[in-house]
Amino acid sequence: MPGADPPHESDVVVVGAGIVGLAAARELALRHERLRVVVLERESRVAAHQSGRTSGVIHAGIYYRPGSLKARLCVAGARELYAYCEQHGIRTERSGKVIVATGADQLAALDELQRRGRENEVPALRRIGPDELREIEPHATGVAALHSPETGVVDFAQVAASFAADLAQRGGQVFAGCAVSSLKPGPGSLTVEHSAGTTSARAAIACVGAWSDRLAIACGAPAEPRIVPFRGAYLRLAPGRRELVRANIYPVPDPDLPFLGMHLTRQIDGEVLLGPSALMAGARDAYRLTRVRPRDIAQTLGWPGTWRLAARFRQTAWRELRAAASRRAFVAELRRFVPELRSADVLPGPVGIRAQALNRDGSLVDDFVVHRTERAVHVRNAPSPAATSALPLARLIADEAEALL
Numbered sequence: 001m002p003g004a005d006p007p008h009e010s011d012v013v014v015v016g017a018g019i020v021g022l023a024a025a026r027e028l029a030l031r032h033e034r035l036r037v038v039v040l041e042r043e044s045r046v047a048a049h050q051s052g053r054t055s056g057v058i059h060a061g062i063y064y065r066p067g068s069l070k071a072r073l074c075v076a077g078a079r080e081l082y083a084y085c086e087q088h089g090i091r092t093e094r095s096g097k098v099i100v101a102t103g104a105d106q107l108a109a110l111d112e113l114q115r116r117g118r119e120n121e122v123p124a125l126r127r128i129g130p131d132e133l134r135e136i137e138p139h140a141t142g143v144a145a146l147h148s149p150e151t152g153v154v155d156f157a158q159v160a161a162s163f164a165a166d167l168a169q170r171g172g173q174v175f176a177g178c179a180v181s182s183l184k185p186g187p188g189s190l191t192v193e194h195s196a197g198t199t200s201a202r203a204a205i206a207c208v209g210a211w212s213d214r215l216a217i218a219c220g221a222p223a224e225p226r227i228v229p230f231r232g233a234y235l236r237l238a239p240g241r242r243e244l245v246r247a248n249i250y251p252v253p254d255p256d257l258p259f260l261g262m263h264l265t266r267q268i269d270g271e272v273l274l275g276p277s278a279l280m281a282g283a284r285d286a287y288r289l290t291r292v293r294p295r296d297i298a299q300t301l302g303w304p305g306t307w308r309l310a311a312r313f314r315q316t317a318w319r320e321l322r323a324a325a326s327r328r329a330f331v332a333e334l335r336r337f338v339p340e341l342r343s344a345d346v347l348p349g350p351v352g353i354r355a356q357a358l359n360r361d362g363s364l365v366d367d368f369v370v371h372r373t374e375r376a377v378h379v380r381n382a383p384s385p386a387a388t389s390a391l392p393l394a395r396l397i398a399d400e401a402e403a404l405l
Helices: 017-033 069-088 104-121 130-136 156-169 209-218 237-243 295-300 304-312 315-325 327-337 392-402
Strands: 014-017 039-041 097-099 125-128 142-149 173-175 181-185 189-194 199-200 203-206 226-237 248-251 264-268 270-275 347-359 367-371 377-379
Touching: 014 017, 014 189, 014 199, 017 039, 017 156, 017 203, 017 392, 039 156, 069 156, 069 392, 097 104, 097 130, 104 142, 125 130, 130 142, 156 173, 189 203, 203 209, 203 264, 203 392, 209 226, 209 347, 209 377, 226 237, 226 295, 226 304, 226 327, 237 377, 270 327, 270 347, 304 315, 304 347, 315 327, 327 347, 347 377, 377 392
Parallel strands: 014 039, 014 203, 039 173, 097 248, 203 377
Antiparallel strands: 097 142, 125 142, 181 189, 189 199, 226 270, 226 347, 248 264, 264 270, 367 377
């Protein structure tokens, strides 16, 4: 509701109108008919940040450590998301994915991915050889691959808007252009301070992505993990070269990193995205490379984990920097899978920011993290596959919030 002011009182205030925040608000509204739920979003629209700036892949649950929240919620989430989209007339496409090993040195890692996929009960996952890889993706090459036919694509911003519509049908409201500055618990209630004034609530849920650590720590949550923003830039295939990619072509990822690596994805609209790069950013909204915010860069450089991470992954950081600075280097990373790809085939693409949670010791947090403080639930880490997992993740968040009501 742009232009309107939030109410002075509510039962639950959700901060952040990304796909996770909207899913959590919707879940609570569906559970409790008379519960007053409002969502406050500082931007002018829903899904303005991570939710609306992805390649739109519905992940099947292959990569994640068995037993982790990511593994459990992704597999269930993909199944539920397909069903939800079918019920609500949102187009999806089960286009499939191949995870390609380009050399014998990657086969052990591919074996581990297959083991994880089977343990996570990923539907129809199977190992294929070079000939079958060519049948599925005629322009791809590799010594072996995993094929996941249940991986798909969707417009996650459209899904988020549908969640907001579901919330509205249950009497909930989304207020855009309303930035939250603090959550202050008191006897029996919590005061949410925002750009339009204050709202008193019984509980709050903070799903603020790249800014999650600030709000959580101010409310008394643990000092770690901290958020370090990574800028992910995409290229896109020129329309006349889109035939190079039928669906999704992914590398075998580095097992020490939570990033899936640069990949090629045909989106739901037919556009083919390449990337993204992963470059530590100078601002938590550095969609322009030149954007640097002093507070953001100070907090990134002032966190001990940043320096420990940089020391551990110097070679990876250098490779990412080269890819971000040079289109030729960017394309060279992807030519390992699609040898016909040339620099002349690509155009500039969109940019996103990954809110990466980082511990003090420099370890990258590789699972969803939810903390609870007095009268508030904080989603501290919800990177990919959070969009795929949004419906079951919302139930987990709602369970935490109900304990505060």
